[in-house]
Amino acid sequence: MEGKQTHNHCNCCHAHGVCTVSAHNKSCITLVPIFNHLEKDQMDEIMKAVKSVSYKKGEFIYSAGDQSDSLYIVSRGKIKIYRLSESGKEQTVRILTPGDFTGELALFRGSIHESYAEAMEETDVCLITRSELQDFLLKFPTIALRILSEFANRLEESEKQAARFATEKVEKRIAFFLEECLDNRKKSMELVLPMSKKDLASYLGTTPETISRKLAEFEDAGYIRQLPRRKIKILDLDGLLSV
Amino acid sequence: MEGKQTHNHCNCCHAHGVCTVSAHNKSCITLVPIFNHLEKDQMDEIMKAVKSVSYKKGEFIYSAGDQSDSLYIVSRGKIKIYRLSESGKEQTVRILTPGDFTGELALFRGSIHESYAEAMEETDVCLITRSELQDFLLKFPTIALRILSEFANRLEESEKQAARFATEKVEKRIAFFLEECLDNRKKSMELVLPMSKKDLASYLGTTPETISRKLAEFEDAGYIRQLPRRKIKILDLDGLLSV
DNA sequence: CGACAGGTTGACCGTTATCAAAGATCGTGG
DNA sequence: CCACGATCTTTGATAACGGTCAACCTGTCG
Numbered sequence: 001m002e003g004k005q006t007h008n009h010c011n012c013c014h015a016h017g018v019c020t021v022s023a024h025n026k027s028c029i030t031l032v033p034i035f036n037h038l039e040k041d042q043m044d045e046i047m048k049a050v051k052s053v054s055y056k057k058g059e060f061i062y063s064a065g066d067q068s069d070s071l072y073i074v075s076r077g078k079i080k081i082y083r084l085s086e087s088g089k090e091q092t093v094r095i096l097t098p099g100d101f102t103g104e105l106a107l108f109r110g111s112i113h114e115s116y117a118e119a120m121e122e123t124d125v126c127l128i129t130r131s132e133l134q135d136f137l138l139k140f141p142t143i144a145l146r147i148l149s150e151f152a153n154r155l156e157e158s159e160k161q162a163a164r165f166a167t168e169k170v171e172k173r174i175a176f177f178l179e180e181c182l183d184n185r186k187k188s189m190e191l192v193l194p195m196s197k198k199d200l201a202s203y204l205g206t207t208p209e210t211i212s213r214k215l216a217e218f219e220d221a222g223y224i225r226q227l228p229r230r231k232i233k234i235l236d237l238d239g240l241l242s243v
Numbered sequence: 244m245e246g247k248q249t250h251n252h253c254n255c256c257h258a259h260g261v262c263t264v265s266a267h268n269k270s271c272i273t274l275v276p277i278f279n280h281l282e283k284d285q286m287d288e289i290m291k292a293v294k295s296v297s298y299k300k301g302e303f304i305y306s307a308g309d310q311s312d313s314l315y316i317v318s319r320g321k322i323k324i325y326r327l328s329e330s331g332k333e334q335t336v337r338i339l340t341p342g343d344f345t346g347e348l349a350l351f352r353g354s355i356h357e358s359y360a361e362a363m364e365e366t367d368v369c370l371i372t373r374s375e376l377q378d379f380l381l382k383f384p385t386i387a388l389r390i391l392s393e394f395a396n397r398l399e400e401s402e403k404q405a406a407r408f409a410t411e412k413v414e415k416r417i418a419f420f421l422e423e424c425l426d427n428r429k430k431s432m433e434l435v436l437p438m439s440k441k442d443l444a445s446y447l448g449t450t451p452e453t454i455s456r457k458l459a460e461f462e463d464a465g466y467i468r469q470l471p472r473r474k475i476k477i478l479d480l481d482g483l484l485s486v
Numbered sequence: 487c488g489a490c491a492g493g494t495t496g497a498c499c500g501t502t503a504t505c506a507a508a509g510a511t512c513g514t515g516g
Numbered sequence: 517c518c519a520c521g522a523t524c525t526t527t528g529a530t531a532a533c534g535g536t537c538a539a540c541c542t543g544t545c546g
Binding site for chain 2 (some may be wrong): 043083085086087089090091093104105106107108109110114115134137138141142144147148149151152153154155156158159160161162163164165166167168172174202203205206
Binding site (some may be wrong): 412414452 | 503
């Protein structure tokens, strides 16, 4: 993690090679909310169990139907989680950035993945196998509490999202999404869409065409201004939220 | 609440009175998946911490905005969990029947309820306070694993539901719902809707009118047959699922 | 510089929400 | 136990929201 290098892999990490030789980007573990409360020596113990893997853009961390066997923590890059609905349409569930993790669902259900995890760019991932994680959970019960809390947050999010799909029109869903892209720390009224409009459409349960049109409408109404590189400046938040 | 009494509460249970004197319907605890793996003496310890409360139809176990402080386990009756969306529409999240629990979300997030829990009929609930539950989790880490597993299931469910809202038409959502009402144990092709069509509409993100029309269409097409008392007989499951 | 995925815009129409009004069902109190 | 009112359900007519198809534009990257 030093130098100009954004990452310092040994060769073994390339092309899905599993790397166990050094700490590498495992330090990402210290950033993860479910672990960052532990003592240094407990942390070291966990670090020892962690492996590191790299994925190139478009490669899959797992696919629907795969047997579940690990918890994956993103240390660099971006991962898109999506589902294929019964009728074959893709629905983007969430985008993972460094510090986020995935794989828990199938892990604790002790079963099979129902979604796809695809690297959106060059991505490094730390993984902990199921049995090691189980050991840690029983050994350090506070980790379980942390995960419980993380799950609760996610469940709340997911249920809120489902409720929105069920009750709000596309226009509102887009408006709310823009709002949520903002409030991260700074009070700036500018945001960067975390994904392409195509993926956004899939995330919000609509089509790229509709996203395009609605954003154009928002712009005409003076609520927002679209800038290059997926940037959007919000000019009138209240107006936007009251569409 | 008295009279022929289908249950044997002491007087203190009436009108939200908390009852701590006897085992009562606390035995419901033994039915809950997160506890039913424990040893008898561990179970007894938990039983001691459990309180029992009754609710009349229409009363709220909690409301959005309430401070969270307990886990609620249904021992008799039915509870409807619903949200109010940003634009004020109601969305039914789930219906709880005996053995189900609720309150976990706000509990582990350590915060405030975002949904409403309303008794749909005369309902008895067992409750465990937050601090007691935390003690148990640290004392019996396997409980945490059970809850983790339960959360994972729920999350999977919720994400599947959200994906359906995002990608399937109302017609398909109704068809899938009917299918899911079936597969519980028996292979019978008859099912009983677990809620009114009004609530079902809210659950599926549509309107009572549309539910009514689509079911009529399914009937015309020979896929189902509607019987009295919310009963539905499925005549052609494949046809139904391929609408 | 060219190719290709991503994005925009227009025309069209299917699905489903809405409004209204009549009919069925359920729970309640007399 | 019956009758009443409230709530749920059905059916019809209407319109709008947003999906689909098609064509064209654009920016990003080899």
